[in-house]
Amino acid sequence: MSCLVFSLPFKEGDAALGNGGLARLSACQMDSLATLDFPAWGYGLRYQYGLFRQIIVDGFQHEQPDYWLNFGNPWEIERVQVSYAVKFYGTVEEEVSNGSNYKVWIPGETVEAVAYDNPIPGYGTRNAINLRLWAAKPSGQYDLESYNTGDYINAVVNRQKAEIISNVLYPDDRSYQGKELRLKQQYFFVSASIQDIIRRFKDVHDNFDEFTEKIALQINDTHPSLAIIEVMRVLFDEEHLGWDKAWDIVCKIFSFTTHTVQPEGLEKIPVDLMGSLLPRHLQIIYDINYKFMEELKKKFGQDYSRHARMSIVEEGAVKSIRMANLSIVCCHKVNGVSRVHFELLKTRVFKDFYDLWPLKFQYKTNGVTQRRWIVVSNPSLCAVISKWLGTEAWVRNIDLLAGLRDYASDADLQQEWRMVKKINKMRLAEYIETLSGVKVSLDAMFDVQIKRIHEYKRQLLNVLGIIHRYDCIKSMNESDRRKVVPRVCIIGGKAAPGYEIAKKIIKLCHAVAEKVNNDPGVGDLLKLIFIPDYNVSVAELVIPGSDLSQHVSTAGHEASGTGSMKFLMNGCLLLATADGSTVEIIEEIGADNMFLLGARVSEVPALRDQGASVRVPLQFVRVVRMVRDGYFGFKDYFESLCDTVENGKDFYLLGADFASYLEAQAAADLAFVNQEKWTRMSILSTSGSGRFSSDRTIEEYAEQTWGIEPCKCPF
Ligand SMILES: [N-]=[N+]=N[C@]1([C@H](N)O)O[C@H](CO)[C@@H](O)[C@H](O)[C@H]1O
Numbered sequence: 244m245s246c247l248v249f250s251l252p253f254k255e256g257d258a259a260l261g262n263g264g265l266a267r268l269s270a271c272q273m274d275s276l277a278t279l280d281f282p283a284w285g286y287g288l289r290y291q292y293g294l295f296r297q298i299i300v301d302g303f304q305h306e307q308p309d310y311w312l313n314f315g316n317p318w319e320i321e322r323v324q325v326s327y328a329v330k331f332y333g334t335v336e337e338e339v340s341n342g343s344n345y346k347v348w349i350p351g352e353t354v355e356a357v358a359y360d361n362p363i364p365g366y367g368t369r370n371a372i373n374l375r376l377w378a379a380k381p382s383g384q385y386d387l388e389s390y391n392t393g394d395y396i397n398a399v400v401n402r403q404k405a406e407i408i409s410n411v412l413y414p415d416d417r418s419y420q421g422k423e424l425r426l427k428q429q430y431f432f433v434s435a436s437i438q439d440i441i442r443r444f445k446d447v448h449d450n451f452d453e454f455t456e457k458i459a460l461q462i463n464d465t466h467p468s469l470a471i472i473e474v475m476r477v478l479f480d481e482e483h484l485g486w487d488k489a490w491d492i493v494c495k496i497f498s499f500t501t502h503t504v505q506p507e508g509l510e511k512i513p514v515d516l517m518g519s520l521l522p523r524h525l526q527i528i529y530d531i532n533y534k535f536m537e538e539l540k541k542k543f544g545q546d547y548s549r550h551a552r553m554s555i556v557e558e559g560a561v562k563s564i565r566m567a568n569l570s571i572v573c574c575h576k577v578n579g580v581s582r583v584h585f586e587l588l589k590t591r592v593f594k595d596f597y598d599l600w601p602l603k604f605q606y607k608t609n610g611v612t613q614r615r616w617i618v619v620s621n622p623s624l625c626a627v628i629s630k631w632l633g634t635e636a637w638v639r640n641i642d643l644l645a646g647l648r649d650y651a652s653d654a655d656l657q658q659e660w661r662m663v664k665k666i667n668k669m670r671l672a673e674y675i676e677t678l679s680g681v682k683v684s685l686d687a688m689f690d691v692q693i694k695r696i697h698e699y700k701r702q703l704l705n706v707l708g709i710i711h712r713y714d715c716i717k718s719m720n721e722s723d724r725r726k727v728v729p730r731v732c733i734i735g736g737k738a739a740p741g742y743e744i745a746k747k748i749i750k751l752c753h754a755v756a757e758k759v760n761n762d763p764g765v766g767d768l769l770k771l772i773f774i775p776d777y778n779v780s781v782a783e784l785v786i787p788g789s790d791l792s793q794h795v796s797t798a799g800h801e802a803s804g805t806g807s808m809k810f811l812m813n814g815c816l817l818l819a820t821a822d823g824s825t826v827e828i829i830e831e832i833g834a835d836n837m838f839l840l841g842a843r844v845s846e847v848p849a850l851r852d853q854g855a856s857v858r859v860p861l862q863f864v865r866v867v868r869m870v871r872d873g874y875f876g877f878k879d880y881f882e883s884l885c886d887t888v889e890n891g892k893d894f895y896l897l898g899a900d901f902a903s904y905l906e907a908q909a910a911a912d913l914a915f916v917n918q919e920k921w922t923r924m925s926i927l928s929t930s931g932s933g934r935f936s937s938d939r940t941i942e943e944y945a946e947q948t949w950g951i952e953p954c955k956c957p958f
Pocket residue numbers: 263264265266268416417464502503580609801802803804805823
């Protein structure tokens with residue numbers, strides 16, 4: 244029985260209020276908005292429990308609550324005076340005012356939303372913007388009643404019932420469960436945020452004439468898309484602006500970013516759930532959908548299948564609201580997060596809508612902030628870059644990094660560049676030894692795959708590649724072994740608690756590591772390390788110390804990917820499929836400065852159609868057989884995992900891409916032994932990473948979607 248509990252060398256716990264790329268992206272974008280002096284606010288939920296802590300026990304993932312507020316949070320300011328009542332359930336009544344009929348929502352439950360402000364200072368500017376997070380508190384009326392009746396317990400229960408709304412982050416990175424509490428969380432922060440935005444606007448405006456000039460609201464995936472209906476409800480039911488005026492404002496202020504490629508990742512809210520929790524919002528959604536269907540009839544006539552596909556309301560076993568369709572119908576811009584993603588939205592995911600409104604659709608390729616991902620996490624690299632560029636201006640103007648290209652083969656820069664990598668590898672090796680007791684060789688290639696565990700991200704392909712490498716080393720004679728390029732394979736990532744296959748992938752990593760790391764015949768030639776509890780702080784330690792990073796999703800499945808951009812900025816070479824933003828990375832640094840593999844987006848559907856007859860190499864059959872036969876133990880436990888890649892069920896094409904994967908890995912080995920070549924590729928990676936700064940992303944949103952200009956703080 245081994246229980247792996249460790250304390251990270253970091254003093255302050257992460258504010259892990261997100262699952263993966265989508266959330267980290269917003270954090271990077273907030274840093275860019277502030278640094279580029281844009282007038283912006285961010286809104287979200289102040290979860291009491293962040294993303295679960297991943298504890299590994301005997302190689303199995305266990306989840307522990309992340310009570311990150313245990314010692315308070317020095318970076319936030321509680322705004323007790325900024326609070327709003329948020330309503331749930333209840334009924335909708337008719338009311339006549341000034342001779343007109345209005346709907347009035349009589350709630351069945353009310354909770355208080357209290358603001359917690361998190362100032363986000365920009366880099367190299369006096370501007371700071373605000374991230375306002377909402378926490379749920381019982382609304383005053385509850386307690387009084389219970390207290391008066393002396394029913395103290397009931398008062399406490401009601402208090403807890405209210406607070407539970409902002410208690411815990413749902414740990415799923417992609418799929419949606421249609422849970423009531425999740426919908427309550429979404430509406431809670433949407434209602435508080437919209438009330439706050441309208442209150443702040445009305446503090447300086449007497450009417451809504453300038454509302455569309457002053458306000459632009461970007462919804463980050465469909466999770467906040469109820470904001471559209473909330474603005475419609477407030478302007479129509481409470482401000483009595485009339486439907487057309489309210490609708491005109493809504494369509495002018497909202498824009499929508501989708502981060503999903505798979506239709507099954509699109510949120511659908513059961514009508515029953517929406518109707519009971521938010522009865523007035525459901526009515527408004529029906530009204531919007533009715534008008535939209537009428538518009539479709541005018542344009543396409545009685546094309547019922549198109550109507551059924553495009554309707555915001557999905558009929559069927561569980562009548563549901565399609566939140567993506569709602570967002571597309573109501574927003575003036577819809578963007579994907581990479582060019583490949585945009586192509587898939589146009590041709591597959593939202594084809595009908597693109598055919599109807601092509602000008603609505605755009606893409607804003609993701610980016611990451613170099614302030615956190617170079618300056619903070621890799622100070623030694625930061626120093627070398629500033630020295631060779633002769634300025635630190637690149638921290639605010641990353642395109643200056645291109646200036647390093649001219650020195651990519653300069654022996655002095657190369658030497659300093661390798662020294663930086665060595666320093667960071669030493670830090671990482673120390674950390675690995677602390678948590679696993681495994682001593683790794685700094686001369687080995689540190690080959691890293693860190694991201695949420697998911698079948699489409701193909702961590703299993705990586706592990707099967709490691710088993711193949713191990714198997715080859717085992718069958719080598721002494722002289723061949725001397726030619727082997729030593730590898731330290733590092734994998735890290737959390738699996739959604741209910742995602743069994745992902746959890747089996749984590750166990751397989753540990754079972755293979757147990758065998759490989761303790762095999763005297765292999766020694767330092769190959770090590771496999773699973774880094775537990777992967778989060779932003781771990782990424783800041785691992786990325787600078789990485790030589791090679793893997794981004795091997797089945798082409799057409801990763802909307803963008805942002806981890807690759809952080810590795811790129813830190814001179815870590817990419818072994819990748821041509822998926823998501825990687826296609827644009829190839830254009831920026833050139834395919835010969837990375838290791839590409841696998842089927843292209845356009846080839847995947849045909850390969851899938853081949854099913855069991857798709858050609859897979861013998862090496863693949865062999866390594867899957869080794870797992871299935873219990874070579875690493877847990878024979879029965881891994882059976883279902885092996886079933887996902889055999890007998891025509893290999894939906895993510897691990898077998899079809901295995902040969903190309905091994906070729907790319909062999910190419911990486913070959914390049915690594917040529918230090919001058921490798922370092923040149925590493926310098927060209929960093930110097931070509933400018934496009935993938937979140938500064939460029941935000942400048943594009945500001946110009947093409949929001950129409951906002953920087954406004955520097957005057958004092
Ligand atoms: N949800 N979601 N989507 C993702 C990530 N999983 O968080 O958003 C990220 C941010 O846009 C993308 O980089 C990534 O490809 C995509 O899968």
